[in-house]
Amino acid sequence: MKLSVAISALALLAAAPAGIAATVPEGTKLAANQSYTFWLLDAIKSMDPQINTDVEGSDILRNLFEGLYNEGPKGELVPGVATGFDLSDDKTVYTFHLRPEAKWSDGKPVTAQDFVYAWRRLADPKTASEYAWYMELMQVKNAAAITAGEKPVEELGVKAVDDHTLEVTIETPLPYFPQMLVHGSTFPVREDVIAKYGQDWTKPGNLVGNGAYVLSQHLLGERIEMDKAPTYWDAEHTVMTHLTALTINDKNAALTRYLAGELDRVEIPAGQYPRLKKEYPDQAISSPYSCSYTYLVNLSDKGPEALKDVRVRKALSYAINRDVIVDNVLQGGQKPAYNWTHWATAGFKMPDIDYAHWTQKERTEKAKELLAEAGYGPDHPLKLTLNYNTSDDHKKIAIAVQQFWKPLGVALTLNNMEWKVHTDKMQNQDFDLARYAWCGDYNEASTYLDFFTSYSGHNNGKFLNADYDRILKESKTAADPQPLYTEAEQILADQMPLLPIYHYAKVDMVKADIKGLPTENVMQTWYGKDLYRVAK
Known part of the structure; x- marks a missing residue:
């Protein structure tokens, strides 16, 4: 039957x-x-x-x-x-x-x-x-x-x-x-x-x-x-x-061409949504979008030894002022991220991540403490390089993060490149930290969480955790996988193979017709x- x-x-x-x-x-x-x-x-x-x-x-x-x-x-x-x-x-x-x-x-x-x-x-x-x-x-x-x-x-x-x-x-x-x-x-x-x-x-x-x-x-x-x-x-x-489809690497140039009538849809550059919403209320649109923006950490043998220390990874994450990035840099309805799976994913239950409840002052103080324990500080700077693909928005966020980390004794070099080169370097573990974003392949939390399994084709930072693998495999046969998804997210928060920054909104200009x-x-x-x- x-x-x-x-x-x-x-x-x-x-x-x-x-x-x-x-x-x-x-x-x-x-x-x-x-x-x-x-x-x-x-x-x-x-x-x-x-x-x-x-x-x-x-x-x-x-x-x-x-x-x-x-x-x-x-x-x-x-x-x-x-x-x-x-x-x-x-x-x-x-x-x-x-x-x-x-x-x-x-x-x-x-x-x-x-x-x-x-x-x-x-x-x-x-x-x-x-x-x-x-x-x-x-x-x-x-x-x-x-x-x-x-x-x-x-x-x-x-x-x-x-x-x-x-x-x-x-x-x-x-x-x-x-x-x-x-x-x-x-x-x-x-x-x-x-x-x-x-x-x-x-x-x-x-x-x-x-x-x-x-x-x-x-x-x-x-x-x-x-x-x-x-x-x-x-x-x-x-x-x-x-x-x-027109390829335009500069978002501001793309917006200019949209306003000139050459495009019917374009992404709004960081910080410009409030102004454009006032000027073009029927064209400026912001709505939740299942993508998460992060900096991937290279945990492979090719990665920096300092990043093998979870205290360093946590310190780097804690020191990122996500409210400044979302409210002052992006200004388009995005939400601060302290986890990986997008908040609007169907059925997803967020774990209770401790540092998400702290003030930024508390996060920064804890970051200084952890870096000092790991042997780094203003007198012994931690030198890292961040790779990111060409985009004015990515550059603005990278500069902000560079400034957040500087008082902690982290000297961050920014390394900009075109998308193909950027992805090739990630796939070859040729990076310290890499700007990345993941958009769900379908509306269910596993599309995010499977990313960090050892058998994932996209786990470019080479995070390897047997408990994490076991939980994700168990989720495939569980009557209700949601508690397992929450548990997996907690492991990511504890081990920090990524530095989550924000959850996307789709922030576009779209012609009214x-x-x-x-x-x-x-x-x-x-x-x-x-x-x-x-x-x-």
């Missing part, structure tokens, strides 16, 4: 009309121009769904490709290539039903085998994907052994029953498994296209996607152009005909097919 799961069942999948692209209210007058131009801070490292690791890259991939499910305006799951699934009695076998009308941009049908190929490719050590571990997090059968090179990819728990039926076997029931399927690493790709073009398969003219848009131009570090795909299964309800952006979804996951421009 199998449990049949419709799109509206289990409170996981929202009931959706047949057309789930742009929902335009009756009587709305649409603009003649249905194009949308948005801002990117950095060049996209990869347009390969199984290779990309960047949030901005994910924004592009969601428009060029489509997975089994998408997110609705409030974060609810809505149909993508899948219309629903059956679930076995023991809740370990999912049988997804794929819509026969789903097509690739060259007109060929999207099949279950395309998903099988993509998922095997993700898990395959030969692909060298940083997201290979995601298959393990999803508990897909044999994923851990395959990513470790101990079993062949053919033994991954995913198979095509027929062209429109995909069967996935997971090793233990995972209530939030369907939510994980919105992530770009699970999107299908075409084996024949990759075989034909190799690493060039993501170039314009070569790339074959199954999303609502096709790639028409990509000038690395400058712009990305996407046109509406006539082959998309819901093209009839896709109103926006063209998407443009652009509609359909998901401001009520803490994940802030948007799709061009949901957008439309109204007549002024």
